[in-house]
Amino acid sequence: MFSATRNTLLRSLQARAPLRTPTKRMFTQPSRILRASEHQNKPNQFNMGQNPQGRGKSRLIFGFHPFAIIASLSLLGSGYMMIIKPYLEWNEKQKQERDEKQAKIDGAAYSEEEIKQFPFDKKTIVFVLGGPGSGKGTNSEKLVDDFGFVHLSAGDLLRAEQKRPVSQYGDLIAYYIKEGLIVPHEITIGLLRNAMMDHPENDRFLIDGFPRNLVQAKAFEDTVCKAKKVLYFECPESVLLERLLNRGKTSGRSDDNIESIKKRFKTYFNDSMPVITEYAKDGKVITVSCKGTMDGVYKNTYDQVEQFFKSIGQDARPKRQ
Numbered sequence: 001m002f003s004a005t006r007n008t009l010l011r012s013l014q015a016r017a018p019l020r021t022p023t024k025r026m027f028t029q030p031s032r033i034l035r036a037s038e039h040q041n042k043p044n045q046f047n048m049g050q051n052p053q054g055r056g057k058s059r060l061i062f063g064f065h066p067f068a069i070i071a072s073l074s075l076l077g078s079g080y081m082m083i084i085k086p087y088l089e090w091n092e093k094q095k096q097e098r099d100e101k102q103a104k105i106d107g108a109a110y111s112e113e114e115i116k117q118f119p120f121d122k123k124t125i126v127f128v129l130g131g132p133g134s135g136k137g138t139n140s141e142k143l144v145d146d147f148g149f150v151h152l153s154a155g156d157l158l159r160a161e162q163k164r165p166v167s168q169y170g171d172l173i174a175y176y177i178k179e180g181l182i183v184p185h186e187i188t189i190g191l192l193r194n195a196m197m198d199h200p201e202n203d204r205f206l207i208d209g210f211p212r213n214l215v216q217a218k219a220f221e222d223t224v225c226k227a228k229k230v231l232y233f234e235c236p237e238s239v240l241l242e243r244l245l246n247r248g249k250t251s252g253r254s255d256d257n258i259e260s261i262k263k264r265f266k267t268y269f270n271d272s273m274p275v276i277t278e279y280a281k282d283g284k285v286i287t288v289s290c291k292g293t294m295d296g297v298y299k300n301t302y303d304q305v306e307q308f309f310k311s312i313g314q315d316a317r318p319k320r321q
């Protein structure tokens with residue numbers, strides 16, 4: 001739909017373009033331009049300052065006469081009110097419309113009605129938690145292929161939003177990520193909800209790296225739905241540090257450096273661990289050790305997830321959706 005609109009726009013712009021380019025006539029009629037400049041040398045109400053015959057008068061008006069100053073100021077004021085202010089308002093409105101259109105193009109906006117109608121409760125949501133660098137992303141990607149999940153990484157969604165040129169949250173997200181802090185949950189939950197709604201045909205979602213504190217966990221339950229399970233990658237700090245520094249050599253991420261990593265660890269131990277403890281009380285946590293080869297860790301992950309689907313009476317490996 002958008003490409004059809006864009007083509008129509010392009011066609012109409014191309015049809016108008018010749019009007020804007022200078023015509024041959026403009027370049028071949030110097031006599032007209034000459035006459036206009038001759039005219040400028042004659043004294044008139046606009047060029048008194050440049051004309052020797054008008055100099056004395058000009059000093060009187062613009063140098064000393066208080067009424068002239070008041071009149072000029074009120075002219076300027078009314079000029080602002082009548083021309084510049086409406087122009088600025090119009091320009092701002094155009095910008096807002098462009099932003100809204102861009103948000104829709106990016107699939108970032110659903111109406112309240114569409115959100116209300118979406119069957120979040122019918123979806124199987126598994127949160128994937130664990131320290132930074134514990135293997136959440138690596139194993140989630142593999143689970144997508146084997147179990148037909150949609151993988152939604154909260155960190156990736158935030159980084160994508162940060163880069164979106166018209167996003168109002170770009171600078172804020174960049175700051176929170178670099179400082180290892182947790183971005184206000186309204187933003188992250190909005191992105192996750194939109195991303196789920198972008199896949200209405202899919203029933204299984206892995207939400208990776210979220211929730212990172214108890215407030216986020218409750219807000220998601222209240223405004224979206226409850227997760228069925230939590231897949232937790234248990235990993236000692238020394239292993240996390242080694243893997244993150246290694247990933248930092250190629251990831252290009254603003255937070256895979258020692259200063260940010262220390263801050264992320266602090267946030268993880270203070271704010272994120274209590275979420276895992278809380279879900280464990282409800283018997284929702286599947287724990288997988290991050291130690292071992294990639295294949296070894298995934299084998300354990302696979303077995304546990306298969307077991308979970310069997311326990312809720314679902315076909316573990318549905319045909320690819």
Ligand SMILES: Nc1ncnc2c1ncn2[C@@H]1O[C@H](COP(=O)(O)OP(=O)(O)O)[C@@H](O)[C@H]1O
Pocket residue numbers: 130131132133134135136137138139243244246247290291292293294295297
């Ligand atoms: N079992 C493993 N052994 C060694 N390196 C691993 C293992 N699992 C993941 N990694 C590597 O560790 C780094 C962090 O993994 P990643 O999946 O990005 O973690 P997270 O998503 O939890 O931050 C990546 O460079 C990844 O290739």
Ligand SMILES: O=c1ccn([C@@H]2O[C@H](COP(=O)(O)OP(=O)(O)O)[C@@H](O)[C@H]2O)c(=O)[nH]1
Pocket residue numbers: 131132133136153154155156158176177178180181182183184188208209210211212255264
């Ligand atoms: O729900 C979330 C998920 C991520 N982040 C931010 O994104 C960063 C990177 O998260 P990601 O899950 O991509 O990476 P990890 O730290 O697990 O390697 C975190 O440190 C937070 O600053 C956040 O604020 N809220």
